[in-house]
Each structure stands twice: as C-alpha cells, then as structure tokens.
Amino acid sequence: MKVIKFGGSSLASAAQLEKVFQIVKADKDRRFVVVSAPGKRHEDDTKVTDALIKYYKAYIAEKNVADIQNWIIDRYRGIIDDLSLGQGILERISKSIIDLASLPIEGNAFLYDTFLAAGEDNNAKLIAEYFKKNGLPARYIHPQEAGLFVTSEPGKARTLPSSYDKLEELRNCDEVLVIPGFFGVTTEGQICTFSRGGSDITGSIIAAGVKADLYENFTDVDGIFAAHPGVVKKPHSISELTYKEMRELAYAGFSVLHDEALIPAYRGKIPLVIKNTNNPDHPGTKIVLKHTGATIPVVGIAGDDDFVSINISKYLMNREVGFGRKVLQILEELNIRWEHIPTGIDDMSIVLRARELTPIKEQEIISQLTRHLEVDEVEIERDLSIIMIVGENMKSHIGVMAKAAEAFSKHHINLEMISQGSSEVSVMFVIKTEQEKAAVRALYDSFFNS
Structure with missing residues (x-):
C-alpha cells in the first residue's frame, strides 16, 4: 500500500496531469493520492496559491475581486477544457472560488488559511474527476471526512493524535482516494493550514495514518543531489539517505522536501522516496531509518x-x-x-x-x-x-x-x-x-x- 504525493509543478497543466494519471494507474498499490495546488507552467507564470493570496488581500481591503476570481477560475478552466472534463466540475470549482468572497472578515482568524487551502482543495476535486473519467475508480475526500484534525493554529497547524485512528479507517476504502494537501480541519470545523509547502506534511501524515508500506513524493527532480545543482555542476544523485541525514540537509537549504514532512513518516517508520514526475522510471532517492548497505562518510x-x-x-x-x-x-x-x-x-x-x-x-x-x-x-x-x-x-x-x-x-x-x-x-x-x-x-x- 502506497501513499503518493504530487507537487505543484507536477499538476500545473493538463499535460502534467496525464503523466500523473499514468503514474498512479501503473501501480495498483498507489491507493492514496495527495495533491498540491497547480504550480507554474513556465518561469513567468503565477502559482494558484500566489493568486489566492492576492485574492485574499484584495478582499480584506474591500477592493473589487472580480478580475482575480476570473483569473483563478480560468486557470482551472484551461485544465478542465484540455482534459475534456465537462462543465459540472468547472461549476463546482467556480462556486467554491466565488464563495470565498462571502466569508466574514472581522474576527475570522482562519480566513487567510481558508483562501489558501482552496488551491489544493479544488485541484483534488478536478483530479478525482479526471481519474474517474479515464476508468480509474477514484474519489475526492475532504480532510474533515478523512479525519485529518489539527490544532487551532492558523498557518502552523499540528496534527491531533486522535487523527491517526480515524485515518487508519481509510485503508478499508476500495477507491483511489484523492486528498488535498496543505491543510487539516480543527475540531470546530475551521480550515487550518500547515506551514507553506505543507502538502509534503499531509502526505506524510496520511502515510503514517494508513500505515503505508511506502510514501512516494513526486517532484520535478530526479531525487536529491549531493550538492545544489545551481552551485555544483552536475552533482551526483543520492540513492539512499537516512531520516537524520535528510533532516540535516533540509535544515541547511535542501528545499526538495519540507523538513516538517519527515516527522510523521519517521515516527511511523514509513520509508519515503523522492521521485520525478517527468522521469518516473528513475529510482529517485529513498529515505529510510537505517542504511541498507555500505555508504560513504559524507552523503x-x-x-x-x-x-x-x-x-x-x-x-x-x-x-x-x-x-x-x-x-x-x-x-x-x-x-x-x-x-x-x-x-x-x-x-x-x-x-x-x-x-x-x-x-x-x-x-x-x-x-x-x-x-x-x-x-x-x-x-x-x-x-x-x-x-x-x-x-x-x-x-x-x-x-x-x-x-x-x-x-x-x-x-x-x-x-x-x-x-x-x-x-x-x-x-x-x-x-x-x-x-x-x-x-x-x-x-x-x-x-x-x-
């Protein structure tokens, strides 16, 4: 049983989603799919999450938000049209985006989190619909339904221990579950996000909760390199790291994986592998509790x-x-x-x-x-x-x-x-x-x- 997470660059366009579908379809053990919001399609593009931040700022400043609403909806519309998904899912996503501008501003500590989470949440709906249309039994599931309950700390939510018992019940589902990353729900029903880049955290929590055999984290690179490719020309890739080694490297600037994402998987003793959506046959970098063979002194x-x-x-x-x-x-x-x-x-x-x-x-x-x-x-x-x-x-x-x-x-x-x-x-x-x-x-x- 595997939990698989895709980052924003892996979900930026219809062409990328087709790759994601083939990756999930290729392995029947990939039963839980955690998704980010659509990322950049090219260098000058805007991430959906950044557009939602702009939307939030305009809304609380009581400015006209129609243009930014339309930009976000059009971003999803482009993917939906390219995948021939029909108007039903577009109407569902459009309503969700527009309804954000009806939420109370005063005394709403979770407003910003609710705006930000809309990127992942609506993308999960879209991806589940795409999977179903192409013959893969799949279902969108909201973190509240899944049982991912968190502390009431906007922007820095922590998982409540009771969540893991509820998440374990997801093992009994027959469909591929598509879960939005980046946020959980408080016991009062409020949307509360993890720190930025927190879809990695969601994937790790789900993996620990369902007691997965492997947590696959798909990005846009062939695993982790021994040094930053922008500093060292063609550094060699690392085939295996321990959790302790990854934690140290993440702290000191390796941004491939959110360092907080290591904690649930580490405690659940779940091996983790970082792979490339654009090159899925590459073995990537595996993160384990202990090295499985001989290794060099400095990794x-x-x-x-x-x-x-x-x-x-x-x-x-x-x-x-x-x-x-x-x-x-x-x-x-x-x-x-x-x-x-x-x-x-x-x-x-x-x-x-x-x-x-x-x-x-x-x-x-x-x-x-x-x-x-x-x-x-x-x-x-x-x-x-x-x-x-x-x-x-x-x-x-x-x-x-x-x-x-x-x-x-x-x-x-x-x-x-x-x-x-x-x-x-x-x-x-x-x-x-x-x-x-x-x-x-x-x-x-x-x-x-x-």
Whole structure:
C-alpha cells in the first residue's frame, strides 16, 4: 500500500496531469493520492496559491475581486477544457472560488488559511474527476471526512493524535482516494493550514495514518543531489539517505522536501522516496531509518545564508553558574529562536537566522548583556552562512574533519566557527556569505571528485 504525493509543478497543466494519471494507474498499490495546488507552467507564470493570496488581500481591503476570481477560475478552466472534463466540475470549482468572497472578515482568524487551502482543495476535486473519467475508480475526500484534525493554529497547524485512528479507517476504502494537501480541519470545523509547502506534511501524515508500506513524493527532480545543482555542476544523485541525514540537509537549504514532512513518516517508520514526475522510471532517492548497505562518510553538502552571530566575551565566564541560562532567557523574553551556540571558556556565540533580529531587539539584547550580565564585549556579526557536511557514517571514518579543513585552506576560505553535535551526523561550518558557494564547491571536490 502506497501513499503518493504530487507537487505543484507536477499538476500545473493538463499535460502534467496525464503523466500523473499514468503514474498512479501503473501501480495498483498507489491507493492514496495527495495533491498540491497547480504550480507554474513556465518561469513567468503565477502559482494558484500566489493568486489566492492576492485574492485574499484584495478582499480584506474591500477592493473589487472580480478580475482575480476570473483569473483563478480560468486557470482551472484551461485544465478542465484540455482534459475534456465537462462543465459540472468547472461549476463546482467556480462556486467554491466565488464563495470565498462571502466569508466574514472581522474576527475570522482562519480566513487567510481558508483562501489558501482552496488551491489544493479544488485541484483534488478536478483530479478525482479526471481519474474517474479515464476508468480509474477514484474519489475526492475532504480532510474533515478523512479525519485529518489539527490544532487551532492558523498557518502552523499540528496534527491531533486522535487523527491517526480515524485515518487508519481509510485503508478499508476500495477507491483511489484523492486528498488535498496543505491543510487539516480543527475540531470546530475551521480550515487550518500547515506551514507553506505543507502538502509534503499531509502526505506524510496520511502515510503514517494508513500505515503505508511506502510514501512516494513526486517532484520535478530526479531525487536529491549531493550538492545544489545551481552551485555544483552536475552533482551526483543520492540513492539512499537516512531520516537524520535528510533532516540535516533540509535544515541547511535542501528545499526538495519540507523538513516538517519527515516527522510523521519517521515516527511511523514509513520509508519515503523522492521521485520525478517527468522521469518516473528513475529510482529517485529513498529515505529510510537505517542504511541498507555500505555508504560513504559524507552523503551530502548543503549551504544556507542569512545568519547573524551574537558574539559574547566575559572573563571567567565558565565559572559563573547560570550564565548560559541567563543569556538564553534574554532571547526567550524577546521571542527569539537560536540555531547554534559554539562556546569557549570565556566566550560564546549565538547563531541566529537574521530575520529573528530586528533593530529594536538587537539594542535590547546588547543593553541587557552589558548592564545585567556585565559582559566585557558583545558584537553582532552579520552576513554569515552555514555549510554542513552530512553523513551518519562520518563517525566511523577518521580524517573527515582534516579533509574538510584542507579543502577550505586550499581555497583560502576562512572559518568563523565550527560546531558538531554528539550524534556526529553533521559538521557545521560558519563562514562569510561571500564565500558560501566557493566553500560548497571546495568540499564537493574534496569528498566526491577526489
């Protein structure tokens, strides 16, 4: 039994939907199909989700929304006409889009989520209709009917544990179930979305709920590469990753899979494979709990930018009980999330995403550190990137760090900080952003081309 999810680029046009149909039809075990909203047909196109955001903004601003309504409906009409599906499904989708502009604005915390979810929801209706017309027994099912209930947290919904018992009952359905991704329903019946890109999350939740043998995530690439193809020319594809390795790579910039999507499948011990809708015969990249065979020490190299570091120095810091807690309490009170904390005996650095540090918060941090904690020095270092080498097998190989350091030295790349967790799944290097691409290339050459 398989759960299969298709991203927006796989569902952008009638031609893409024909590929999707053939993929689902080719394997009778593909019983649950999770879909995104239609994505871009070409580089200059607009995603349906982005159009729905524009629709929402116009509606709450009490502007005329007729043009944007028509654009969204015409987008679905084009696919429906090309697939010769008839007017019934178009009328159903049109009514759903137009009815959004009758929802209450005041006091409606879930209005934005309801607008956004319409892209996936209407696409699922269309795809189920297309499958049925072509002889594949299929049925659209709303997350509420499926039993996907979530917390009342607009834009960041979390699955309620009780959902999994209800979702397991879907195993008894005879049809192929087409399920809209990206959102669930609260116990009060409100539409509530996961974070952006959350169709991956829906697929993972469904896979865990029905206890699938495999979760197939179809995108527009042949799996996951050892480095970003935009940085390294023709990097080799990775055939197998563990969940821990994928989590590290997703955190550090690999955007093929939403990192939160790993959690339900990981906990449900469901293997996951990332494949290409446009090249379905390619084996893709499989994500498993443990490697099934021998593997190289470093499986992937990732880089991400837009980090800052709060660098703190205080003589005899290590002898001051509770100093670290007091520093982190300052961040907590300002609602700031930290990423990494490399330390020395008299200094510590707190690495943050730059978006966490507003000018007001920055001044408050400096003020509290100097006045209340009496630090000797504090500075904010900007324009930083993190580079990560990832591989669960690193811990059993000697010389990985030496090889990385040699690569940096050879290419004149200065290291600001180094950090490694106790699991030894990854090593993180902090460097200046201007050297990020050069660092990724240097590491790739050292670990893969040599």
